[in-house]
Amino acid sequence: MTNRPTSAARLTLAGTAAATLAATAVLLPGTGAATAAPAQVAHQARAAATLAARLGNRAAGSYYDAASRRLVVDITDASAAPQVRATGAVPKVVHYSTPQLRTAVADLAKQARIAGTAWAIDPRQDKVVVTADPTVTGAKRTRLDAAVEALGGRAVLRHTASPFKLKIAGGDAIWGSSVRCSLGFNVTVNGAPYFLTAGHCGNASSTWSDTQDGSEVGQTVDSQFPGTDYALVQYDDSGSSPASEVDLYDGSTQQITGAADAYVGESVQRSGSTSGLHGGSVTGLDATVNYSEGSVSGLIDTSVCAEAGDSGGALFDGSSAIGLTSGGSGDCSSGGETFFQPVTAALSAEGATIP
Template identity: 45%
Template sequence: MTAFLTPGAAQAVSAESDQTFSATELRAAGDAVLDASEGGVAWSVDADRNTVTVLVDDTVSDAEIDGIRDRAGRLADALVFEHTPGTFQKYVQGGDAIYADLGWRCSAGFNVRSGSTFYFITAGHCTEDPYGPTPPYPLWSDGASQIGFTAASSFPVNDYGLVQYDPNPGSVPSTVNLYNGSSQTITGFANATNGQSACRSGSTTGLRCGSVTGLGYTVDYGGGDVVYDMIRTNICAEPGDSGGPLFSGATGLGLTSGGSGNCTSGGTTFFQPIVEAANAYGVTLP
């Protein structure tokens, strides 16, 4: 389950204000967007521009935009709206394909370890069990045989999950599939920076590259599925790419979460930062 946008396709539907807002006021304006949103909206406080950038997909009407403005009240002028074609969605289908026993496909993110136990991290909306608490379900296979079980899962709010290899292997590679017969070794994790060049790998569309176009985005996929502090990029993705790795050279940056668009017309994709996920689980690269 994932959501994407299209490179260069976002169209501004409101102009920036000349008014100056404090950091507290900008946070309050962002909170107003969350309170008013019913899905199809992503937003981030931009302190440099003194605005809150609000992306809206095709499901958001003019009346709903007016409702967001009304909820913001006197802070409405801090909101700069941009429209992006398509619909935010979560994709269920780190590069290599992984299959849930409950019927969907995602992509593995990064192999990690805690002591002598090996895991991989993927998207939390992939590891979430729709029928009840998780772990240990879903169970996961590589399409031929079972390879592990869900050890932990965090979605919404975050979008990361941990799958424990079962049986536990003697070792796992610290690499990402480049879908050209080769792989990229990952030697560390780091937080993304705005404007940074990056690539992502996924089991539907392979390797795709672009750049980081924003940080700290809150994304509302609808139905109460809101995630925070996401990386925004102009890299396309499609269903099944969820959970796959975002990386820059040998550095891991994030996990594919969602967005709008596709890899024919292009897209914007949001990623869960990997540093937060690895710290939450106390795991490191193999």
């Protein structure tokens, strides 16, 4: 664990979240030598995603290409290219539409919901990327191979070196009766103070402390897992006003002013009570992970690492809350893949707001 803040500081944080996205200039499509802040890139990326959704079977998603510093919208009909260019994005003609790829996802949900597997649509490849961990062997592997093969070119199978696991452990950070997790974001519900963490954490404990065997600071009032993965914890002190900040694990904090949906190619960062601060990018949306404890859908797939105890910790981009750490494979020594519960979905379901 890195530079753990004091317990008093822990309760003023918006989570064990990550550092601000560096405000490096980026070239936007159609701007020539002009530059824009990451917030503008995010705005245009979401506008491109809205257009892709509106185009229906004439499109197949959108993403930010960090290498060329351009936003891309996949289209299956070249006549849609002018509409794409009008948003400032670059059109790319691909074979499979969003509805076709979503049908592939639905088929996988029926035929291959096997513990140790995951899948998400990757617009950069115009495919559903299916992942199997080392536990998928024998009859399970045969079943998965058949399901992927039946999808033809709509899907590709890859393998991860370590099993998919929920990032929960006994130890540090926010402590439950027999587990520890990481606080995500401080929120309010009808003016009262709460915080968000992972649902599998909320399932594991009804009360929480900021120190091991310490005094109770909050109670789990709602917990959703499997299916989704978020929990709402109410602070015992109804008069407290926890700050909307995140711990950067270097003695400083980052203010969080709101929540936003992720987009493929987005640079994000995460921090948790075990591994501290780490970054990466969004590689897929609406991902499904089949943990041994149950399946979760609608997740954000990323190249960010995480370790046991980081569950519930916050994923964010600058001042925007993005996700809550769910689980994944690998670690922060060898690298890994981590899935996150979208914060916007949790806020909507709970009637909560970022302070």
